[in-house]
Amino acid sequence: MDLFSQADDAARAAELRDQLNRYAHAYYVLDAPLVPDAEYDRLFRELQSLERAQPELRTPDSPTQRVGGPVLKELTPVRHAVPMLSIETETDTTPAGAEAFDGRVRRKLGLEAHEAAIEYAAELKFDGLAINLRYEHGVLVQAATRGDGEVGEDVTHNIRTVGSIPLRLQGRPPALLEVRGEVYMRRDDFERLNARQRELGEKTFVNPRNTAAGAVRQLDPYVAAQRPLSFFAYGVGAIEGWQDAPLTHAALIDTLASFGLPVCEHRCVASGAAGLVAFHARIAALRNSLPFDIDGIVYKVNSLALQRELGFRNREPHWAVAHKYPAQEELTELLDIEVQVGRTGAITPVARLKPVFVGGVTVTNATLHNEDELRRKDLKIGDWVIVRRAGDVIPEVVMSVAERRSGAEREFIMPTNCPVCGSHVVREEGEAIARCTGGLACRAQRAQAIMHFAGRRMMDIDGLGERYIESLVELGYIERIADLYALTLDHLLEMKRRADERDGVTPETVQQGKVATKWAENLIEAIAASKRPPLARLLFALGIRHVGESTAKTLAEWLGSLENVRRAPRAVFACLPDIGGVVADSLHEFFAEPNNERVLDELVRAGVTPDDEHPPSARLAQQLTMIELLTRLDIRRLTPVRAQQLAAQVSSLSALAALTPIELAALDLPADVLTALAEWLAIPGKPDELRALEAYCSRLLAAAPQQEASVAPMAGKTFVLTGTLPTLSREQATALIEAQGGKVSGSVSKKTSYVVAGAEAGSKLAKAQELGVSILDQNGLLTLLGVPAP
DNA sequence: CCACCTCGAGTTCC
DNA sequence: CTCGAGGTGG
Numbered sequence A: 001m002d003l004f005s006q007a008d009d010a011a012r013a014a015e016l017r018d019q020l021n022r023y024a025h026a027y028y029v030l031d032a033p034l035v036p037d038a039e040y041d042r043l044f045r046e047l048q049s050l051e052r053a054q055p056e057l058r059t060p061d062s063p064t065q066r067v068g069g070p071v072l073k074e075l076t077p078v079r080h081a082v083p084m085l086s087i088e089t090e091t092d093t094t095p096a097g098a099e100a101f102d103g104r105v106r107r108k109l110g111l112e113a114h115e116a117a118i119e120y121a122a123e124l125k126f127d128g129l130a131i132n133l134r135y136e137h138g139v140l141v142q143a144a145t146r147g148d149g150e151v152g153e154d155v156t157h158n159i160r161t162v163g164s165i166p167l168r169l170q171g172r173p174p175a176l177l178e179v180r181g182e183v184y185m186r187r188d189d190f191e192r193l194n195a196r197q198r199e200l201g202e203k204t205f206v207n208p209r210n211t212a213a214g215a216v217r218q219l220d221p222y223v224a225a226q227r228p229l230s231f232f233a234y235g236v237g238a239i240e241g242w243q244d245a246p247l248t249h250a251a252l253i254d255t256l257a258s259f260g261l262p263v264c265e266h267r268c269v270a271s272g273a274a275g276l277v278a279f280h281a282r283i284a285a286l287r288n289s290l291p292f293d294i295d296g297i298v299y300k301v302n303s304l305a306l307q308r309e310l311g312f313r314n315r316e317p318h319w320a321v322a323h324k325y326p327a328q329e330e331l332t333e334l335l336d337i338e339v340q341v342g343r344t345g346a347i348t349p350v351a352r353l354k355p356v357f358v359g360g361v362t363v364t365n366a367t368l369h370n371e372d373e374l375r376r377k378d379l380k381i382g383d384w385v386i387v388r389r390a391g392d393v394i395p396e397v398v399m400s401v402a403e404r405r406s407g408a409e410r411e412f413i414m415p416t417n418c419p420v421c422g423s424h425v426v427r428e429e430g431e432a433i434a435r436c437t438g439g440l441a442c443r444a445q446r447a448q449a450i451m452h453f454a455g456r457r458m459m460d461i462d463g464l465g466e467r468y469i470e471s472l473v474e475l476g477y478i479e480r481i482a483d484l485y486a487l488t489l490d491h492l493l494e495m496k497r498r499a500d501e502r503d504g505v506t507p508e509t510v511q512q513g514k515v516a517t518k519w520a521e522n523l524i525e526a527i528a529a530s531k532r533p534p535l536a537r538l539l540f541a542l543g544i545r546h547v548g549e550s551t552a553k554t555l556a557e558w559l560g561s562l563e564n565v566r567r568a569p570r571a572v573f574a575c576l577p578d579i580g581g582v583v584a585d586s587l588h589e590f591f592a593e594p595n596n597e598r599v600l601d602e603l604v605r606a607g608v609t610p611d612d613e614h615p616p617s618a619r620l621a622q623q624l625t626m627i628e629l630l631t632r633l634d635i636r637r638l639t640p641v642r643a644q645q646l647a648a649q650v651s652s653l654s655a656l657a658a659l660t661p662i663e664l665a666a667l668d669l670p671a672d673v674l675t676a677l678a679e680w681l682a683i684p685g686k687p688d689e690l691r692a693l694e695a696y697c698s699r700l701l702a703a704a705p706q707q708e709a710s711v712a713p714m715a716g717k718t719f720v721l722t723g724t725l726p727t728l729s730r731e732q733a734t735a736l737i738e739a740q741g742g743k744v745s746g747s748v749s750k751k752t753s754y755v756v757a758g759a760e761a762g763s764k765l766a767k768a769q770e771l772g773v774s775i776l777d778q779n780g781l782l783t784l785l786g787v788p789a790p
Numbered sequence B: 001c002c003a004c005c006t007c008g009a010g011t012t013c014c
Numbered sequence C: 001c002t003c004g005a006g007g008t009g010g
Helices: A003-029 A037-053 A095-109 A187-199 A208-216 A221-225 A249-258 A272-289 A304-310 A371-376 A443-454 A466-474 A481-486 A489-502 A510-529 A535-541 A549-559 A562-567 A570-575 A581-592 A594-605 A626-631 A640-649 A653-658 A661-665 A671-682 A686-703 A730-739 A763-771 A778-785
Strands: A077-079 A119-126 A129-136 A139-145 A151-153 A176-184 A230-240 A267-271 A294-301 A320-324 A329-341 A346-358 A361-367 A384-390 A394-400 A434-436 A718-722 A743-745 A754-757 A774-776
Touching (some): A003 A037, A095 A294, A095 A304, A119 A272, A129 A208, A187 A208, A208 A221, A249 A267, A267 A272, A272 A294, A294 A304, A329 A394, A329 A443, A346 A384, A346 A394, A443 A466, A443 A481, A466 A489, A481 A594, A489 A510, A535 A549, A535 A562, A549 A562, A562 A581, A562 A594, A570 A581, A570 A626, A570 A686, A581 A594, A626 A653, A640 A671, A653 A686, A661 A671, A671 A686, A718 A730, A730 A778, A754 A778, A763 A774, A774 A778
Parallel strands (some): A718 A743, A718 A754
Antiparallel strands (some): A077 A151, A119 A294, A139 A151, A176 A230, A294 A320, A329 A346, A329 A384, A346 A361, A384 A394
C-alpha cells in the first residue's frame, strides 16, 4: 500500500475525530449545534469507512466507538483509585438543616460566632447514578459505577453512548483526571422513551432514575444507546500532573466545564447558613420546572484547603452534606372515580382520594383527564395510588401500585348516559373525550355555559359563583344566559330562600337577611355593569366551540361588530387568520342555530351591546379576495392554483353563480375541476349562497377604511408572560404590549421574541433559557415599550 | 403529509 | 399546568 496515502488517511481520520468531537460537544453540552445533522452524519460515515479499511486508525476517542462492541456476559469489577464517597444526608428538610451543617463545620474549624461566614459551594443533588470517568491524556478510557465505594463495575461500553460525555477533553487537562458526576435521564426524554415503548407495545418504565440506572448497567451497549441519558460532572477522583489546579470547588467545576464536560448551571457560591437557605429555597421554587429530577441540594465547603482540614468520618466527608426536600410524591387510596360534565359536554373522570399531604397542600381530588389516561395508568377503584403535584400546582395521579391490590378493587366503567341529564354519551372516532349529547338541554352544560359567560375574562359578573348559578338553574330562574338580565332583586331573594330551605339551612336571622339582600343588590348591579363589554369578550363569553379568547379577539378585530360576526358566511370566517374549516363550521353552526339567534336577540334587547364596535379591518381587502373565498367553499378539486385560474375568467362570485352549463363547460380549466364545479353549483342553494357571500363581502369592504394606520412598533413580536410581575397585572402587561401591536401568547417556542418573567416563573422561563429566547423583567419590558415605570 | 406552533378546554387549591 | 387538537408552513 502507498505509504503517502496511509499517512494522509491517518491525518484525515484525526481531523475527522477532532471535528466530530467538537460538533458533539456543541450539540449535547452547549445545546448549540454548529452544523446540520446531515453534515455530521456525512463526516461520521467518512470516518467509519476510513477505519473499516484500516482498523489501526481506530482510537478509543473516535466517535464511531460510542455505539457497538460486543455484548457482555457480566460487568467487570473495577477498584477505584480514590474511593467514591457517599454524602451524609441531613434529614431535617427545613432551613434548620442548613444551619445545623454550618454549625458543625464552624465548630470543627474552631470558629467563634463573631468570625466571618464560611463560603460554600451549593449545587443540585441529582436523582441518578454516580459514575467515575477516567481520562488519560484527555481521552476517556474507563467509566465505572460507584458500587460499594471501593469497587464498582466497568460500564465504559454504555457510558460511551451518552452523547454529552466527551470522549476527548478540550483544553489542557492533566495527564490523569478522574471526573465524578451523575448519569441521569431528563424527564422529557423519559416521557418520549415511554411513548415509544407504548407504540412498540413494550413495557413502560416506572421513573427516570431507575431507567437510567438500568441503562447504565446494560450488558448490551446497543440497548443502552436506545436510552437517552444525560450527565453532569460535580467532582473529581484521582488526579496526576495538574499544574495550577483550582483552589475552590466552584473553580474546579468551572474548569471541568472548560474541558468540555457538562456541568449544571444551577449552582452558587453561598455565604454562611443564610446563603445556603436562600439557595435551597430558590431551587425549591424551581424544582418542578427543572427538566430533570433532583432530590435535594448538596452543600460543600468551597475552599479545597478547608475541605482537607475538615477531613472524613468513615466514608463521609465532614465538609459536605445533602439537604433534601420533602418527598414530592405520596401514596394514598383511590376511594372512588366520579365523572363531571363540562361546558362542552365533556365527561371527565375525577379521582376522589383519601386526603393526602403532597407538596404543601392536602389533595383530595385529581383529574384523570379521560378514559385512555385512566387505563394507561391502570387505575381501579380501591387501588393504592401515587399522587404528586405536577408543576407544583395541579394534583396528578401518577400510577397505581398493583402489588398492593387485595382483589376487592373495582374496574371503572365509563357511563353510557350522562349522569346529569341521561342523554347518550358518545366518543367520536379518533377523539379522546367522551361527550354528553344533551347540549343545552343538559342542566350541567347549561350551568357551565352560564358560569363561563359570567367568568372574569368574559363578562366579568362579580358575585355570581358556581353555587348560586347551580341553584338558579336548578330552581328554574335561569334557562339561558339572556335570562340573567331579567333577574330582579325579588327573584334572587326568593331563590336564596328556597335554596336554603332545600339545603335545610337554619331559619334566617335578621343579620343573614341583610347579608342576602346586600349580595342580591350587588349582583343586580354587577349584571347591569356587564352590559357594555368589549366585543371580543362577548364573543368569548358565548361559549362557541373552538372559540376561545384568541379567536374571539381575531373575530372582533377583523369584523368589528356583533352584527358583522353574526351574519358572516362560513367562507368569510375561514379566510381570517388562525381560523380553518373546523372553527369556521363551529361558528357558522352556532349563529345559524335558531335558539342561539333568539338568545342573541334577547341579549341585544336587554341592552347588551359591545362598547368598542368599529368598522371592519382595512386589511380585510387583502384577506377576502375572490381566490381566497373560492378555496374555502369546499369545492372538490379546486386547489388554490385552480381557484386563481377560475377567478381570472369569471368577474365575480355572482357571475359564477349565474353561469349556464354551456358557459361553464367553456371555461379554461381541467375537466375534473369543471365537473366538480358543475356538481357543486347544482347543489340546491349554492348559487344563492355565492350571491349572499358576495353581497356580504362587498358591504363589509365598503365599510372598511381604505388604509391601515401606521405600523405599530411591536408588530410581529410575540411575548410570553410568566410568573408574577412586581406591579403590573397580567392583563395590564398584555394591554401595554398589544397597544403597540405586539402579541401575547401562552407558550414559549423558537418564534417567541421575548419572555417576560416575574416572581416564581415556572417552566416557561426554563424553556426560554433552553431556547435562548430573550428574557425581560418588568422594567425591561417597560423600557422596551418606552413606557415610564408606574 | 408531517412537524411544529398555538390555542382551547378542563382541572386543583387557597 | 397539561393535554389534545386545529392551523399552517415546509
